[in-house]
Amino acid sequence: MSNRISVQAEPFDICAIQNELRSSSPAVGALVTFIGQMRDLNEGDTVETMTLEHYPGMTEKALQKILDKADERWQLMGIRVVHRVGEMKPLDPIVLVAVASAHRGEAFQACEFIIDYLKTRAPFWKKEQTPDGERWVDARHSDDQTEERWKR
Amino acid sequence: MIKVLYFARLREQLGTGEEQLEKADDLATVGAVMERLKARGGPWAEVFGGDQPLLMAVNQEMASTGSALQAGDELAFFPPVTGG
Secondary structure: OEEEEEEEOOOOOHHHHHHHHHOOOOOOOEEEEEEEEOOOEEOOEEOOEEEEEEOOOHHHHHHHHHHHHHHHHOOOOEEEEEEEOEEEOOOOEEEEEEEEEOOHHHHHHHHHHHHHHHHHHOOEEEEEEEOOEEEEOOOOHHHHHHHHHOOO | OEEEEEOHHHHHHHOOOEEEEOOOOOOOEHHHHHHHHHOOOOHHHHHHOOOOOOEEEEOOEEEOOOOEOOOOOEEEEEOOOOOO
């Protein structure tokens, strides 16, 4: 079973990643994918472009920890996480989390768990360009509450 | 020496993304470094004064104000994360 993480400036090929993970073993019965993409609206303001900053080195370590946690909790057959950095525009996919398992229950849960933890633990920061200027996105309180949900 | 990194909004507020601090005996914890930085005044007092949310990492692992520091460590300060 392999897990792979990529933090990259280049756009990623969603279908290629899904197919690679899905066909990694004939024992895979389920594949669940989450795509997070950039919207043109945030807090009522139009967003023209967004820049994603990260902490090189720590980003990969933090993501690996999250994947390790998911592996401890559920029986999984493979995970792929790809997160873009740099400049993006509306409709650009930012993050992909794909989870393969024998059955769908684990895949659905692990996929949601991974993106929830990524949003509170992985060192990325978004800066938006609006018609009125640049601003840093504030962390959402609702994301912290979502993480509480996964505490056992 | 300790390498100190500042990310995102913090880097803009402070006007720098990186610096080296001499690892003296009185800089034994992350909290001690924060006191030293706060004492610079101006934006440093704003950032490290306790009013704005702040996260920290030592050697690329999440840390807290009580975390110990050694010479050669990498210390980073950043706002709550907003990836995904």
